[in-house]
Amino acid sequence: xxxxxxxxxxxxxxxxxxxxxxxxxxxxxxxxxxxxxxxxxxxxxxxxxxxxxxxxxxxxxxxxxxxxxxxxxxxxxxxxxxxxxxxxxxxxxxxxxxxxxxxxxxxxxxxxxxxxxxxxxxxxxxxxxxxxxxxxxxxxxxxxxxxxxxxxxxxxxxxxxxxxxxxxxxxxxxxxxxxxxxxxxxxxxxxxxxxxxxxxxxxxxxxxxxxxxxxxxxxxxxxxxxxxxxxxxxxxxxxxxxxxxxxxxxxxxxxxxxxxxxxxxxxxxxxxxxxxxxxxxxxxxxxxxxxxxxxxxxxxxxxxxxxxxxxxxxxxxxxxxxxxxxxxxxxxxxxxxxxxxxxxxxxxxxxxxxxxxxxxxxxxxxxxxxxxxxxxxxxxxxxxxxxxxxxxxxxxxxxxxxxxxxxxxxxxxxxxxxxxxxxxxxxxxx
Amino acid sequence: xxxxxxxxxxxxxxxxxxxxxxxxxxxxxxxxxxxxxxxxxxxxxxxxxxxxxxxxxxxxxxxxxxxxxxxxxxxxxxxxxxxxxxxxxxxxxxxxxxxxxxxxxxxxxxxxxxxxxxxxxxxxxxxxxxxxxxxxxxxxxxxxxxxxxxxxxxxxxxxxxxxxxxxxxxxxxxxxxxxxxxxxxxxxxxxxxxxxxxxxxxxxxxxxxxxxxxxxxxxxxxxxxxxxxxxxxxxxxxxxxxxxxxxxxxxxxxxxxxxxxxxxxxxxxxxxxxxxxxxxx
Numbered sequence: 001x002x003x004x005x006x007x008x009x010x011x012x013x014x015x016x017x018x019x020x021x022x023x024x025x026x027x028x029x030x031x032x033x034x035x036x037x038x039x040x041x042x043x044x045x046x047x048x049x050x051x052x053x054x055x056x057x058x059x060x061x062x063x064x065x066x067x068x069x070x071x072x073x074x075x076x077x078x079x080x081x082x083x084x085x086x087x088x089x090x091x092x093x094x095x096x097x098x099x100x101x102x103x104x105x106x107x108x109x110x111x112x113x114x115x116x117x118x119x120x121x122x123x124x125x126x127x128x129x130x131x132x133x134x135x136x137x138x139x140x141x142x143x144x145x146x147x148x149x150x151x152x153x154x155x156x157x158x159x160x161x162x163x164x165x166x167x168x169x170x171x172x173x174x175x176x177x178x179x180x181x182x183x184x185x186x187x188x189x190x191x192x193x194x195x196x197x198x199x200x201x202x203x204x205x206x207x208x209x210x211x212x213x214x215x216x217x218x219x220x221x222x223x224x225x226x227x228x229x230x231x232x233x234x235x236x237x238x239x240x241x242x243x244x245x246x247x248x249x250x251x252x253x254x255x256x257x258x259x260x261x262x263x264x265x266x267x268x269x270x271x272x273x274x275x276x277x278x279x280x281x282x283x284x285x286x287x288x289x290x291x292x293x294x295x296x297x298x299x300x301x302x303x304x305x306x307x308x309x310x311x312x313x314x315x316x317x318x319x320x321x322x323x324x325x326x327x328x329x330x331x332x333x334x335x336x337x338x339x340x341x342x343x344x345x346x347x348x349x350x351x352x353x354x355x356x357x358x359x360x361x362x363x364x365x366x367x368x369x370x371x372x373x374x375x376x377x378x379x380x381x382x383x384x385x386x387x388x389x390x391x392x393x394x395x396x397x398x399x400x401x402x403x404x405x406x407x408x409x410x411x412x413x414x415x416x417x418x419x420x421x422x423x424x425x426x427x428x429x430x
Numbered sequence: 431x432x433x434x435x436x437x438x439x440x441x442x443x444x445x446x447x448x449x450x451x452x453x454x455x456x457x458x459x460x461x462x463x464x465x466x467x468x469x470x471x472x473x474x475x476x477x478x479x480x481x482x483x484x485x486x487x488x489x490x491x492x493x494x495x496x497x498x499x500x501x502x503x504x505x506x507x508x509x510x511x512x513x514x515x516x517x518x519x520x521x522x523x524x525x526x527x528x529x530x531x532x533x534x535x536x537x538x539x540x541x542x543x544x545x546x547x548x549x550x551x552x553x554x555x556x557x558x559x560x561x562x563x564x565x566x567x568x569x570x571x572x573x574x575x576x577x578x579x580x581x582x583x584x585x586x587x588x589x590x591x592x593x594x595x596x597x598x599x600x601x602x603x604x605x606x607x608x609x610x611x612x613x614x615x616x617x618x619x620x621x622x623x624x625x626x627x628x629x630x631x632x633x634x635x636x637x638x639x640x641x642x643x644x645x646x647x648x649x650x651x652x653x654x655x656x657x658x659x660x661x662x663x664x665x666x667x668x669x670x671x672x673x674x675x676x677x678x679x680x681x682x683x684x685x686x687x688x689x690x691x692x693x694x695x696x697x698x699x700x701x702x703x704x705x706x707x708x709x710x711x
Contacts, residue, residue, distance in 0.1 A: 030707075038618045041708035045614070045701045048441045056439050099437050099551045101707040108437040116550060127474045139466040140552050 018111060019073035020192050020223045021097060026106035028067040028092055028247075029059055036062055056104045066092045067247045069106070076112075076191070079224040081234030081255060083262045084244035090227045093244070094194050097225070112191030112223075115141060117182075126170035130161055130180060133169050137184045151187045158213070159183035160206075179206055186213055193217065196227045211236070231259045231402050232384045235339045263402060276307045276405040285324045291362060291397045293389055295320040298405070299370070311380055311409040312419045317371040321362070321389060321397075329359045330397075332369060333388040338381055339404065348378065354393050375421040380409045442700055453699065456553035463552060464559035471564055486571040490527065494520040494579075497640050508641040513670055514583040517576075521669070522639040524572040525601065525662050528565060530630050532605025535561035537616040537623055544617065547706055554702050555695075558610060565602060588672025594665050600684045601661040607691045614701035617709055637662060643675075657683045 031037040040060060059065070067089040074080055082090045095101050097108055098116050124133050134155055138148045156165055159179040161172070169177055195214075214237060218224065228234050234241055234255065241258035243251040245265065251258045277297040300306040301314040309315060319332055331353025338348050351371065353359070360369060387400040413419055442449045476482045498516045500506060511518040539561045540547070540554075547554070580587070616622035636656045643663060644650040653659055660679030667674050674680070 037708055041618055041704050042615070044704045045697075048700050048704070049443070049697060051441055051443055095548075096437065099435065100548065100703065102703045103437060103439050105439055110435040110437075111433075114551075125470055125474045127477050128470060132470060132473065136466050136470040139463045140546060140550055142463075142552060144462055145466075 017076060019075050020110070020112045021074040021225075022109045023070055023072050023093075023097065024107045024109075025069045025071050026067060026093070026096055026103045026108060027057070027065060027069055028089075028096060028101070028104050029063045030066040030092075031060075031063045033062045065247045067096070067103075067244075070244070070247075070249045071106075072242055072249070072252055074192070074223050074225065076223055077218060077221040078240065079218055079226060079238040081231075081238035081241040081259075082225060082227045082244065083229075083231060083234060083241060083259065084250075085266070087246070088244040089247040090244055091196060092247075094196055094225065094227060098194060110192070113142070113188075114192040114194065115185060115188045115190035117185045117193055117195040124169055124177065124181065127168055129168055130156075130165045130172070134180070134184055137181070138188065141185065141188045143188055151189075155180075155183045155187050158187065158209075175203065175206075182210060186210070186217075190222065192223045192225070194225050194227075231263060232337055232339060235259060235384065266401075274307070276309060277305075278400070278403050282322060288324050289397050290325065290327060290391075291321050291323045291330065291389060293319060293387070293398050293400060294322050294366065296385075296387060296400065296403050309376060309378075309405060309407045311378060311407055311413050312375055312411050312421070315373045315376045317373070319369045319371075319387065319389070320366060321369065322366050323362045323364050325364055327362045327391055329392045330362045330369075331359050331390055332371075333386075333390065334371065335386040335388075336378070336383050337385075339384050348383065353390070359392075375419060376407065377418045377420075378407045379413050379416055379418055380407050382406045443696075449696065449699070453695065456555055457559075460553035460556035460559060463556040464563060467556060467560035468563040468567070471560060472567060483571070486568060487575055490520055490523050490572055490575060493523050509644075511642050513585045517579045517583045517585050518642075518666075519640055520579050521576050521666060522662060524569065524576055525598070525665055526634060526637060526639045526658075527572070528569045528598070529601055529605040529658060529662075531565045531568060532562065532602045533608040533612075534623075534626055534630070535565055536606065536609030536613045537626060540613040540617055541623065544709060547702070548709065554698070558606065558613075558698075561609075562602065562606060565605075569598070585670060588668070588670060590668045590672040591670075594668040597661065597665045597668055597680070600680075600687060601658070601665060603691055604657060604661060604683065604687045607687055607694055610691070610698050611694045614698060614705045617705045633658070654679070657686075 031040055040063075070089075070093060072080070082093065084090050092101075094116070096103050097110070098114060099108075099110070124137060128136070134152060135145070135148055138151075138155075139145070143151075156162055159176070159182070161176055161180055164172060164176065169180070172180070193214075214224070218237075224237065226234060226237055238255050240253060241251075241255040241262075242249060243258050243262045250265070251261045277295070279295045280293055282294065283292050295318075297318050297320075298306050298309060299316040299318055303316070305318075306315075317334065333353060334349070334351045335347055336349040360367075383405055385400075385403045385405065387403055389397040389399075391397065409419075411419075476485065479485055481488070494516050497519045501508060501515055508515075513521075536558045539557045543557050546552075579585075612622050612626065616626075633656070636652050637658050638644075638653060639662070643659065644653055660676040660683050663676050664674055664680040
């Protein structure tokens with residue numbers, strides 16, 4: 001199942017020089033039993049102190065492999081996304097790379113300064129002022145006092161806390177503290193950045209600013225490892241991806257291919273993905289939450305299923321669902337983000353059935369909900385939609401996290417953010 | 431291109447030269463961080479207290495007052511001390527407290543820094559160094575009190591007082607040795623911190639802090655085998671009489687301390703990755 005497209009797809013545009021990170025057959029075992037785990041810890045320390053651990057490649061009772069024979073390389077300026085469900089070993093891998101814990105087998109080579117964006121606000125003391133905390137935090141991240149002084153103003157400006165810089169951090173709002181933590185971490189100016197699901201801080205505007213900053217850093221040749229549950233952010237930032245499942249490397253290579261595989265595994269087996277269409281297998285009534293999404297696709301002006309989405313043309317977004325009983329007040333929400341590129345942050349389009357008062361009565365069996373768009377306003381490009389099938393405004397039947405589709409244009413939409421439907425007329429003036 | 435760092439499962443002891451080099455390098459590079467952490471901890475320590483820095487003075491005064499009152503009331507009898515009893519108790523308590531701080535400090539500091547340790551790879555020595563700085567700072571504050579007391583009781587000083595700081599450093603290093611030895615285990619098992627207070631309480635009884643060094647019986651033997659005894663006695667004698675009664679014991683303990691500290695430091699470095707791995711998996 002190992003999919004290694006690295007060599008075929010990126011060999012020609014592979015950055016020159018040595019990899020900044022090279023992970024060679026790294027494994028790590030953990031123990032879920034606390035008492036035993038602590039005891040193993042003492043045992044490992046004693047063995048290490050006695051000159052080396054024997055059989056660190058074998059499992060002791062109640063241990064399991066949190067990571068198993070993972071290998072990959074990261075080159076300067078490359079951004080790799082790390083995807084996988086909870087407990088797949090993503091954070092463990094990051095912690096081994098940052099040298100916090102030792103691998104049980106294999107080797108990690110690091111060339112360059114590495115900064116973890118895992119540790120937002122590490123060492124923040126709530127009693128001390130923002131100023132004092134910036135100094136403490138950045139020196140934990142490895143900067144000298146001189147370097148901190150030089151960057152201090154940038155950090156404060158980036159975090160947008162000029163007026164609160166001399167107040168204790170405990171008086172900050174959670175957003176302000178998070179912004180300060182992010183700003184400290186990002187201004188350490190490393191060669192390698194490890195980012196572990198921290199981009200959820202702050203409001204949408206600050207998030208956009210973070211993404212822009214990451215984009216700038218990448219242009220400067222900083223290499224990234226980005227961990228995120230949300231495959232959309234990975235698609236936005238990364239060119240390659242690694243898919244981990246239960247500690248094993250399932251796929252490694254070009255980002256779209258890997259994400260496709262990850263999402264295919266994430267959905268139920270039997271999910272079929274073709275261009276601009278997603279089909280799901282039927283569920284047994286006991287596995288269902290009431291109504292299941294069976295297909296997501298589009299229809300053209302004539303009502304025929306289509307796989308070509310044209311900017312400016314009429315289009316219907318269709319959701320086929322299977323209900324196991326009768327429900328009233330059923331509707332769905334659609335949140336669309338653009339994938340790829342610098343300006344691709346935040347939602348491009350959000351449509352909520354509740355806002356439009358579009359509630360439907362669903363009877364048992366298959367039904368198709370249609371969202372009719374007289375003109376498709378999206379400009380050409382790739383998009384990812386989150387589809388949420390709900391009842392009234394509280395209960396959610398099912399969520400499809402990322403339904404990707406691409407839009408093309410026949411008309412001229414150059415230099416346009418969206419398609420504007422229009423008519424022209426000439427009227428006599430009086 | 432910065433030097434390559436390699437992480438392998440092999441024991442660091444297999445590469446002794448590399449180990450010693452990284453120890454030296456980390457010690458140097460952690461100075462600035464240690465300073466920052468110390469400034470952070472000390473400023474935070476007194477900022478949220480109404481009495482502020484006065485808290486550094488209150489406990490030793492209370493202790494000395496308590497013991498002096500108790501002695502005057504003949505609750506317990508102690509032999510003759512070479513300097514007035516209140517000054518004797520205050521000086522010894524300050525020294526003992528400094529030793530206790532140096533021993534419990536690393537354990538507490540590492541425990542407190544757990545979230546930081548689990549996320550950032552910074553020289554772990556910085557935490558211990560910061561704590562050491564704090565211990566010395568706290569002693570400095572107590573010193574103000576001791577000087578005041580010595581002036582009040584007109585305790586004669588010997589010229590050897592200028593050597594006392596050297597001996598004091600040995601005392602602090604012995605405490606640090608205990609602290610660094612226990613710190614990694616203390617993160618894994620809470621038993622360490624819980625028992626540490628109890629052990630320190632018992633250890634205090636075996637140290638000539640509130641009484642002069644006993645010479646007879648099992649108690650006398652226990653007290654003289656206590657490694658803290660020669661250090662505390664020597665510091666006090668250097669400061670006051672200038673006549674050293676336990677110079678051999680002092681040098682034996684000092685030598686063992688320096689050697690032991692080196693070994694403990696290596697152990698600390700080896701143990702920390704395993705500790706971090708166990709506490710936050």
